[in-house]
Amino acid sequence: MKTTNYYNTFIEVAEDCPVTTAEVPPLRGEKTIANIEFELLVDNPYEFTSDDVLFHVYAAKRQLRTKEFEKEREQFFSKGQACFRSSPLTKRYGWGAHFDADGRMAIYAVESEEYQQFARDKALRQIKAMRSKKL
Template sequence: MHTTNYINTFIEVAEDSTAEKAEVPPMKGAEKTVAGLQFELVYDHPYQYTSDDLIFGVYARRNGLKKVDLDAEREKFFSRGQACMRASPLAKKYGWGVHSNEEGKVALYPVESEEYKRLAADEQLKHTRAMRSKKS
C-alpha cells in the first residue's frame, strides 16, 4: 500500500513560484479545481486530514464515488503510487506552505505569514519544496 503522508515535515512553496502572497485558487467555471477542493478541505479544517485523506477525498468527490464504495476504492487508489502534496498547485502556484504534524495531518500557511517563516526556519522539521512547475 502506497502513501502520500509526511510526518513532521514542512513543504515550502516551489523554487520557481512567483507567489509573493498566498491566494485562494480560483474556480474553473462552475466547478472547483483540484487546488480549490484541497484548499477548501485543509484551510477550513487544519490538522484534521492526512495527505492521503485529502488526496483521496478530492479524487472521490471529483469522480462521484458512493460512500458505500469508499473503502474498496481507497484501497484500489493507493495500490499504486499517487502524487503527494509536493505536486499540489497550492504549494507550486498559489503560495501555500503545507505543514504535516507528528500525526501526518496537514495545515496550510500563506507564504507571506510569520508562521510560514517560523516553520521554514524550524530545524526540528524535515523540509522539502513543492515540485517546480517548469523543467530546467
C-alpha cells in the same frame, strides 16, 4: 498500500512559484483540484493526512458515493500517487504545508509569520514543492 503521508515535515512553496502572497484558487465552473484541496485544508487544519486529502479530491472529481469509499481508497492507493509536493497549492498558489507528528496537515500562506517559523524550524524535515518548469 502505498502512502503519500509526511510526518514532522514542512513543504515550502516551489522555487518557481509565481506569487509572493498566497492566493485562494479561483473558482471557474467545476471545482479544480486546487479548489477542493484548499477548501478541505483551510477549514480543517490538522484534521486530515495527505492521503485523506488526495483521496477526497479523487472521490469528489469522480462523484463517488460514501459506500464506495473503502474499496475505492484501497484501489487508489494500490498504485503510487503523487505526493503533496506536486499540489497546485504549493506549486502555484503560495501555500506551504506543515505535517505534524501524526501526519495531519495544515496550510500556511507564504507571507505569514507561521510559514516563516515553520521554514526556519530545524526540528522539521524541510522540503520544497516541485518546480513547475524544468531547469
